[in-house]
Amino acid sequence: MHVPDGFINAPTSAVTAVVAAGAIAVSLRGARRELDDRTAPLAGLVAAFIFAVQMLNFPVAAGTSGHLLGGALAAILVGPCTGVLCVSVVLLMQGILFADGGLTALGVNITDMAIVTTVVSYAVFRGLVKVLPRSRRSITAASFVAAALSVPAAAVAFTFIYWIGGTTDVAIGKVATAMIGVHVLIGIGEAVITALTVGAVVAVRPDLVHGARDLRQKLRLRVHGELVDAPAPEAAPVAARTSRRTLWVTGLVTSLVLAGFVSFYASSNPDGLEKVAADKGIDKKTGQHASADSPLADYGVKDVSDARLSGGLAGVIGVGVTVVAGSTVFWAVRRRRAGDDVSATATGSV
Template identity: 80%
Template structure:
């Protein structure tokens, strides 16, 4: 659902950019509370994983494909504020390096694919967890539902922006019907990928899943015929191997590299949901050439590498590496700022007393 340049007029694109910048600023502050020394590098990995899986377009209807948006997955794994930043990093890398998603439309894309997907998915996820019995299965079910609904919500958000600033005269009723309809199908794929990934991480390291951290119900004891909370057990020392995230990080990175460098060659070549609707309804009549169209990695291929499989694989590997490097740098910086804030607060406390 990467919106190219020329779909939305300048005033609405600028307004969307301002709103997206505000959302990112709020997320930078909120992510300080979500990130610690373990999750900061994992957040960079989540961004790289989303980048890799977005290269894997899957067929959803005749002549139409879809791909992961990633907002739900990121929010559940590393938290909603950090999730917005993860997807924003992916969109920035895709726009600058791969000419995917217009640079003037970056604000539109961040709003649709990062902010709307995270807000909708995480709200549905948390709401369902309050209704479902506590347990890992409930986390997976809630993740599936949140991801499913987040995709048509993003499609509806694009339609709203197009209604405000579309550059072609197209019936908005037809656009919203087509966009939401095809993205409901794409949402099923998004939900399956999100639930499978969240379930896999929970099975190995549930402590690393942000959305599963508050599921532990207190142990109940029957005393005098009544159920009461059992005393909290004394925490046993956690082995260093259990605290370390190195194994998870390496496994995730290798998986992302394999998906982007090899599996992506077999992805569907059909246009994605937005591209298909834009072509069918005439939305793309005033589409503009991407400012980075001459990039050596434009269209997910390495310039001057003739072999399509090798070209696409190299581009995918470079993209994963660049995204994990930039993402990890951003999240370590956010984490360091939090540490500085805590240090400042602790040193100021005695003088305040």
């Protein structure tokens, strides 16, 4: 659902850029509360994994494909604020390096694919978790429903943005019907990928999954006639570090394999937005991408003639760049939180 340059006019694009910038600023502050020394490294990996899986277009209807948006997956694994940042990092890398999603439309894409999907999916997820039994199976089921709903929600958001600032004269009812219809189907694929991934991580390290933190029932003790929360037992540091490292390495290797090898077998059909744009005439004023001459444009390495090798190398480079960029952002966020904690402690001791 990457919106290219030319679909949305300049004033509307500027407004969405302001909205996106504001949401990122809020998310940076929120991520400082969500991330700790255990989960910060996972956030960079989540961004890289989303980048890799987005290369795997899957068929959903005749002549149409879809791909993961990733907002639900990121929000459930690392938290909604961190999730917005994860998807935003992916969109930025895709726009600059791979000419995927217009640079003037970056605000539109972040608003639609990062903010809307994350907010909608996490709200649905938290609502379901509160009413479902406290179990890992419930986390997986809630992930499926939340992800499934997040994709048509993004389609509705795009339709609204297009209604306000579309550059072509197309009946908004036709756009809405086509966008929502195809993205309901794409949402099923998103739900399957999200549920499988969340379920796999919850099975091995539920303590690292932001959305599964309620699985750990707090122990309460009666002290002097009052119930108080008992301190959490300390985990074995060496074993925990080894397990987190294993999870991180496994996730990175999986991302590299998906982007570097499996992506070659992805569907070549246009995705839902591209198909609707072509059928309804939304794409009449599509502009040339500012990064069209990038050596990695269109997910291929320039001057590498073998299509399989070219696409595979581009995917591996993309995963590497995204995990470095994402990890740098989240390391900085975590470092800022650590500095705030030290300042608060020092202030309190004065």
